[in-house]
Amino acid sequence: MKGNNGGIKADLLITGASQLVTLAGPPGPRRGRSMQDIGVIENGALAALGEKIVAVGTSAEVKERVILEDGSQVVDAGGRVVMPGFVDPHTHPVYAGSREHELALKLAGRSYLEILKSGGGILSTVRATRAASREDLAEQTARRLDLLLEHGVTTAEAKSGYGLSLEHEIRSLEVLRELNRRHPVDLIPTFMGAHAVPPEYRDNPGRYVDLVIGEMIPAVASDGLAEYCDVFCEEGVFDTEQSEKILCAGLALGLKPRIHADELADTGGAALAARLGAVTADHLLFASDQGIEALAEAGVMAVLLPCTSFNLASGRYARARKMLEANLAVAISTDCNPGSSPTQSMQLAITLACLYLRMTPEEAITAATLNGAWAVGMGNLAGSLEPGKLADVLIIDAPNYLHLPYHFGVNLIHSVFKRGTLVYSRSRVRRNSKEAWR
Numbered sequence: 001m002k003g004n005n006g007g008i009k010a011d012l013l014i015t016g017a018s019q020l021v022t023l024a025g026p027p028g029p030r031r032g033r034s035m036q037d038i039g040v041i042e043n044g045a046l047a048a049l050g051e052k053i054v055a056v057g058t059s060a061e062v063k064e065r066v067i068l069e070d071g072s073q074v075v076d077a078g079g080r081v082v083m084p085g086f087v088d089p090h091t092h093p094v095y096a097g098s099r100e101h102e103l104a105l106k107l108a109g110r111s112y113l114e115i116l117k118s119g120g121g122i123l124s125t126v127r128a129t130r131a132a133s134r135e136d137l138a139e140q141t142a143r144r145l146d147l148l149l150e151h152g153v154t155t156a157e158a159k160s161g162y163g164l165s166l167e168h169e170i171r172s173l174e175v176l177r178e179l180n181r182r183h184p185v186d187l188i189p190t191f192m193g194a195h196a197v198p199p200e201y202r203d204n205p206g207r208y209v210d211l212v213i214g215e216m217i218p219a220v221a222s223d224g225l226a227e228y229c230d231v232f233c234e235e236g237v238f239d240t241e242q243s244e245k246i247l248c249a250g251l252a253l254g255l256k257p258r259i260h261a262d263e264l265a266d267t268g269g270a271a272l273a274a275r276l277g278a279v280t281a282d283h284l285l286f287a288s289d290q291g292i293e294a295l296a297e298a299g300v301m302a303v304l305l306p307c308t309s310f311n312l313a314s315g316r317y318a319r320a321r322k323m324l325e326a327n328l329a330v331a332i333s334t335d336c337n338p339g340s341s342p343t344q345s346m347q348l349a350i351t352l353a354c355l356y357l358r359m360t361p362e363e364a365i366t367a368a369t370l371n372g373a374w375a376v377g378m379g380n381l382a383g384s385l386e387p388g389k390l391a392d393v394l395i396i397d398a399p400n401y402l403h404l405p406y407h408f409g410v411n412l413i414h415s416v417f418k419r420g421t422l423v424y425s426r427s428r429v430r431r432n433s434k435e436a437w438r
């Protein structure tokens with residue numbers, strides 16, 4: 001918007017960024033080598049009007065071009081990094097309870113699938129989720145969204161999948177819809193009734209698949225409760241044939257497919273994702289060379305979850321370098337869930353992506369922002385700092401972006417702006433408090 005002397009009107013101005021990491025460039029996810037280009041402006045600034053960014057450039061350029069409205073917010077980033085909010089393209093935030101007791105089982109050598117088969121794992125969270133009141137479920141979920149936001153996530157895909165009955169899957173998606181209305185984090189909902197076979201169908205999993213297809217998907221689609229449909233395609237969970245049936249049923253009613261593929265074994269999940277033209281194939285630890293080639297040809301994005309590999313402690317990580325050489329677009333995620341990845345830290349995902357997926361810091365940052373946004377259908381609105389996009393902006397308490405992978409295990413977020421509004425700022429340590437005790 002132009003003011004009367006040719007300047008650009010703004011009501012938020014952030015100046016003094018040591019590095020403004022813009023991720024600016026042609027629309028679309030970055031593939032392969034182009035993930036290296038993150039568009040850094042030294043001594044950068046950004047201006048926004050309402051929810052949207054209106055100017056980006058050096059501090060001198062932006063200050064000269066914008067005309068601030070009365071009551072504008074002017075922020076000095078103080079030589080810190082300014083970058084787009086993280087977009088987490090794979091989370092399971094709507095559940096009750098926690099599973100800290102499984103750590104001991106894991107340390108005693110029990111595998112993830114063994115714990116699941118004995119009624120633990122996902123199924124213990126299903127019991128807790130079904131037993132919780134709607135208000136309690138919403139409050140526990142909101143607290144997880146707070147943590148995502150405090151750690152820099154401004155947009156997140158969010159899956160159901162701990163209800164596993166018509167009533168409880170619908171309730172989980174309704175909780176997500178309600179939170180999307182009132183919580184700053186933008187949520188993109190995914191129906192994942194095919195997350196596990198619930199105990200009441202243990203002896204007849206085919207009937208559960210019928211229920212997902214015949215009742216759950218039509219109910220979810222007719223209420224507009226989800227944009228995507230996801231399946232845990234894995235040995236001992238849903239096979240490729242069942243997964244294909246479920247994803248095709250979703251697709252027929254407008255739910256775009258994404259897949260948990262080849263996480264614990266090569267079951268052909270990547271090939272299935274390619275065949276169906278899924279938006280993303282996620283995990284991919286055991287994806288074969290042919291599976292990776294098929295994803296590249298079909299233009300399916302790979303969503304890699306290094307926090308899950310780290311927490312499963314098997315030493316196995318997705319072959320990101322192979323995927324980047326195949327010219328895939330790669331995104332990374334927390335996989336925030338109560339079992340295999342109880343974390344809300346995209347910063348940890350960035351560190352692990354560099355150390356164990358052997359991605360460069362630039363590739364990991366692209367994967368955590370711009371590619372995450374394209375992976376959830378938000379590429380035109382989020383993931384980069386460009387005029388016309390949402391003013392979802394992080395100030396990072398670091399002098400350059402290399403600190404994101406380098407300075408791990410702490411929260412480097414100084415401030416979070418969501419749609420142009422300051423929604424989180426770090427509180428200060430009271431360094432001189434001892435004087436009062438003396």
Ligand SMILES: [Zn+2]
Pocket residue numbers: 090092260335337
């Ligand atoms: Zn998952």
